[in-house]
Amino acid sequence: MNTDAVRERASDLPDKPGVYQFERGDAVLYVGKAVDLRDRVRSYADPRGERIRRMVARAERIDFSVTETETQALLLEANLIKRFQPKYNVRLKDDKSYPLVQLTDHEYPRIEVTRDPDDAATVFGPYTDKGRVETVVKALRETFGVRGCSDYKFDGRDRPCLDYEVGICTAPCVDEIDADSYLTDVDSVRRFLDGETGVLAEPMEQAMQTAASEQEFERAANLRDRLSVVESFHEGGAAAIQSDAPEERVAVLGVSIEGSDATVARLVSERGKLVDRERHRVAASEVREVAPLLSAFLPQFFAERDLPDAVLLPERPDDEDVLAWLDREGTDVRVPGAGREATLVDLALKNARRQTGRRDECARLAEALGLDAADRIEGFDVSHAQGKAVVGSDVCFLDGDAEKSDYRRKKLTDENDDYANMRRLLRWRAERAVEGRDDRPDPDLLLIDGGEGQLDAAREALDAVGWEVPAIGLAKDEELVVTPDRTYDWASDADHLRLLQRVRDEAHRFAVAYHQQVRDEVSTTLDDLPGVGPELRKRLLRRFGSVEGVRAASESELGDVKGVGPSTAATISARL
Template identity: 70%
Template sequence: MNAESVRERATALPREPGVYQFQAEDTTLYVGKAVDLRSRVRSYADPRSARIRRMVDRAERIEIAVTDTETQALLLEANLIKRHQPRYNVRLKDDKSYPMVQLTDHDAPRIEVTRDPNEAATVFGPYTNKGRVETVVKALRETYGVRGCSDHKYAGRDRPCLDYEMGLCTAPCTREIDLESYREDVTSVERFFEGETGVLADPLQRAMETAAQDQNFERAANLRDRLEAVEAFHGEGGEAVQSYDDERAVDVLGVAIEGEDATVARLRAEGGKLVDRDRHTMAAPDGQREGVPAVLAAFVVQYYTERRLPDAILLPEHHGDEEVTAWLEAEGVGVRVPGAGREAKLVELALKNARRNVGRRDECGMLADALTLDAASRIEGFDVSHAQGKSAVGSNVTFVDGSAEKADYRRKKLVDQNDDYDNMRALIEWRAKRAVEGRDDRPDPDLLLIDGGAGQLEAARAALEAVGWDVPAVALAKAEERVVTPDREFSWPKDAPHLHLVQRVRDEAHRFAVQYHQTIRDEVTTVLDDVPGVGPETRKQLLGRFGSVENVREASPEDLESVSGIGSKTARTIHERL
């Protein structure tokens, strides 16, 4: 749209509050709110930035919705942004990448660090420092012997595992400890996470002093480091909020912007005690020009329209949106930008949390946590491709830190057979033997991802076991996008970053396999080469349509004519010759 088109459209609009949308074809480019629709839309005839000018140039029409009040316009704008995810708006995206600690709902609860807790579990966190969380969990296990094994391994044991020998578990699986005593230890762990630091700090202090008296200085130093981590665990941002008399719930927001990504960190205090931390990413086109105020205004509306508002919100700077201010005032929410004191320290902590990993979602860490792996930074994906058993090939792609590492891609010709399971077994066996025999110059991966379901995964694991290559493997079933492991299946939310990661690896392995299969298939000389009127391109079309020469031979002239570029005369010739 040009400036004149915008002015002409604006002239026909009412002077009432509402929401407007700039649209192109079936896409919403931008959503905005207005106290006066005519005046606000007319302002786009002279865009205030290059980004907005590009948006207006792309737009083909402007749609509006009139509302009764300015607050209704504010909330409708938030809902439309969430629904359409317009390219030119600052928009909130979920990012639950902070680790939490859960104690599972089990007769003998398991403790684990996770980013995807079970609904029935007792969950603590989230926390900002994963390394510190892991240190504390290990110290708790050494002190109280809470198990860390999966329910599958727990149920199948007839004698204690290595964790028992190492003093990390009291082995409730074989009743080396009775369940009542075990649950008392679990209660002590819960007390620690609820804020009773001495539950863990005191035993560590005594153990450190004993080690020092025995002149076991290396262990004493190790215990000292753990004690420091434990004592700092509840101190991170733990200063009480200086709340007003009638304020029980206070949220503290911090913002960091890098390029087109913004991170908003939120701290929650209730009754003067810091009880929650989380972080959210926002798409902020031309974020530096949008600035922190615009990001804050967008976050407050989009986040709190679906959640209960706190009594007060502490901000690093004013958001500058009059409609947002009016809405919060109407809801009785106090908004402050503290300059000093405890509240200012909390805002600074929120800012530090926002700056941590700004512009990047820890997909690899989330995947590792979800699958209970030490790491998932290096992933190798595998797929096989053939045409009814002919020209069978396998692909082996590599992703490092979530990005394709094409220099480490490999491919393999396989024995022609129409058996996906055996083809996968042969492909993994080839990779495993090269690794075990030192003939592969790539580092061992953290995880193997198999394109397929339980059958392909079982074939892959059989090959790994036969060769003796100890690398975890999972599969991604395409039909329902379920991640299959030896113990269970995961159905992660469609917007989960770690699901997107495994999908990228799977899709790339599939693409690479199909590409190689087509290359091999097209290199094969066939009797089609002797048929008049059939050149390389036509042969490729025929094999792509029917899969093999045998299928081409069995096709009728009418079927052959359905292939692009083949007329009735050529179809009859092919049918007669074959």
């Protein structure tokens, strides 16, 4: 839009509070709030900064919504920014929470590390070091035998799984332990996670001494190292730093800005004890100062959350509307200069700098591909057996780590055509995104397991639906990165290539696992053969891949499968 078009549009707007949007096509470029819509939009005829000047030049139209009050405009702006993720706004992106440990609300509770706990689960944490958490959970399972398997694996078993064989589960699924004894073990796990370290440390120390006395020195050393992790697990945690603040709940924010990458670290203190820590990534565009970034972050983050009694900040936000809103809601805003509150703010700043101070593999990947960001990547693969039991996987990585709560999978139409299968899979994902049926944010990048042919099929699906997300392929044989414009042959030790390989390999693993599950669930002609039960049918299909593979096997090859004797092998060979 040019200067005259902006002034003409502004003259049509009311002189009331509200929210305005600069738009281009179906995209929202910028969302802003105003006490007086007409005056505020008219000011864009003479933009003060180069970033806003570029935004106005790109815009094709201006839309608006009138609100009753300035506070309503503030909250509506925050919600619209989160909904549309406009390119030219400071906007809160996916917040990556710290890991939690949950004990599920099953008859036989399951223990697991998660970032997305079940509503009815008993949850412990958050914790700052996922590696330490996983070490402790493994030690808990080895000591108390609490299950970690999914409901799918737990239900309907007739014999224990491998977890029982290696000693990390007491197999309640097949009544190897009675319900009361199992729940007693679960209670011991709960006591440890509540802070009773000796519940786990004492049996581990006894096991270490036994291993040493039996001259199993490698096992003793391993137990010693893990015991050290267990004993320090509850140290330096929630009550490490206390605040003198009289309020019930206090939020502490620290901000670090590096280029277009910003991080807000948030600490939460309840009744003087630090109980929660999180870091939130913020797309800061060309904002270089803390005060305006806090002005954008506070309403976006707290618009759908309970406000604390007080907020401790490194700088005072520069938006008086935000400060007035917090004041009306009874939230005190303080910028402490000394004392324990200043120590808390300093800790939040250190947490923020830990994230933005690292030029990580995601940033290098985005730079190499010419993208704005590559923090959130979704990987896709298909798996089938000669066109049967066709499935697709959609895995997600956030900041270089697998975000398993955002994994999805899809049964596809049986067809022995990898390109058609990939086309269907991507169309399914794109349609869900465009129609608002997928609760996940749009990724920064799509990674297709395959080369030029698979990528072309995926892009055809994206173009047909109109989902504008960058997509690339990673071919297995030569590890070439294929884009619509060119092919990259990066060094094998390049961090950004290794990131893509991790995503690709996980998409492949997830697809194959689901294919095997679907294949084993399918009724086959093997079901009608005398002497072939469900377990033997699964072993035959795993060994030979399909009914056709079983049919082509010789009697001697069939006899190599556990449970197949000479008469059964002869029956299978004759009947198939």
